[in-house]
Amino acid sequence: MFTYRYQCAECALEWELRRAHTERDAPAVCPTCRKPTGKRVFTPTRNLFYPPFTGQYTAGELARAIAPDTPEEREVWDKYG
Numbered sequence: 001m002f003t004y005r006y007q008c009a010e011c012a013l014e015w016e017l018r019r020a021h022t023e024r025d026a027p028a029v030c031p032t033c034r035k036p037t038g039k040r041v042f043t044p045t046r047n048l049f050y051p052p053f054t055g056q057y058t059a060g061e062l063a064r065a066i067a068p069d070t071p072e073e074r075e076v077w078d079k080y081g
């Protein structure tokens with residue numbers, strides 16, 4: 001499960017939702033309007049670690065992409081988790 005951010009097309013509310021990777025682009029039901037008017041929006045902080053829209057990374061590739069592979073990266077990784 002991943003956390004995605006959605007914005008309602010009717011009331012402009014933004015909220016986050018945990019759903020399966022395969023459901024990320026499906027319309028999300030707005031907590032306020034109770035209608036499937038939510039569209040996924042970019043979350044810049046998370047984009048640092050994986051590109052959410054491409055869909056071209058497997059879970060294994062993703063794990064390698066975000067795992068530290070130098071001592072310096074390891075240090076930062078351990079410090080900030």
Ligand SMILES: [Zn+2]
Pocket residue numbers: 008009010011012013030031032033034037
């Ligand atoms: Zn709404």
